[in-house]
Amino acid sequence: MATKVEQRTYEDALSWLRDHGFDLTEAPGTQGRVFLRKYNCSAAIQKDGRDGDGVKIFAFPGYLIGGEISKLVNKGYQQVLKTSKTEIAATADHLKSLHQFSEELKEALALPSLYNESLGTVSESYHYDRIKDRDKPDAQRPKRPWEKAGAGSVAPVKAKKNRA
Numbered sequence: 001m002a003t004k005v006e007q008r009t010y011e012d013a014l015s016w017l018r019d020h021g022f023d024l025t026e027a028p029g030t031q032g033r034v035f036l037r038k039y040n041c042s043a044a045i046q047k048d049g050r051d052g053d054g055v056k057i058f059a060f061p062g063y064l065i066g067g068e069i070s071k072l073v074n075k076g077y078q079q080v081l082k083t084s085k086t087e088i089a090a091t092a093d094h095l096k097s098l099h100q101f102s103e104e105l106k107e108a109l110a111l112p113s114l115y116n117e118s119l120g121t122v123s124e125s126y127h128y129d130r131i132k133d134r135d136k137p138d139a140q141r142p143k144r145p146w147e148k149a150g151a152g153s154v155a156p157v158k159a160k161k162n163r164a
Helices: 010-019 092-109 114-117
Strands: 023-026 033-038 041-047 057-064 069-073 080-084 087-089
Touching: 010 023, 010 041, 010 069, 033 057, 033 092, 041 092, 057 069, 057 080, 069 087
Parallel strands: none
Antiparallel strands: 023 033, 033 041, 041 057, 069 080, 080 087
16 A cells, blocks of 8 residues: 655755765755765755755765766676766675665655665666667667677588487
């Protein structure tokens, strides 16, 4: 059964975050926008413009790399933390910190905690190499390595007859 969650005001959310050990930094040149930091992760929230009293996420949670909030990208074989300058492999410690930070942020903003997100860290984007370009017509798709390597170079194997 669905329950209605009380929305927190901007000031209530800031108070909750301060009480639970988040570092808050006012965004330069703007009013009503705050950067949050904890567990070497960061995000930004701001006053919700629709009703003026609410709060919404401006920059989604990411691990801090070189002072920049990274984005978690799932490449199928590896999750990576990507910034505008670099890309590093995400370790279990990175993912644990990011997951804990995200869950506490949801609690602070009185956002629902969804089942699939509660199981673990959810990536911001997914880039699986085997499905890349599948949406293009066959003629426009680049050849895969197994398609390039002499398609007719391997002779078919004849099945042996079993004599019982």
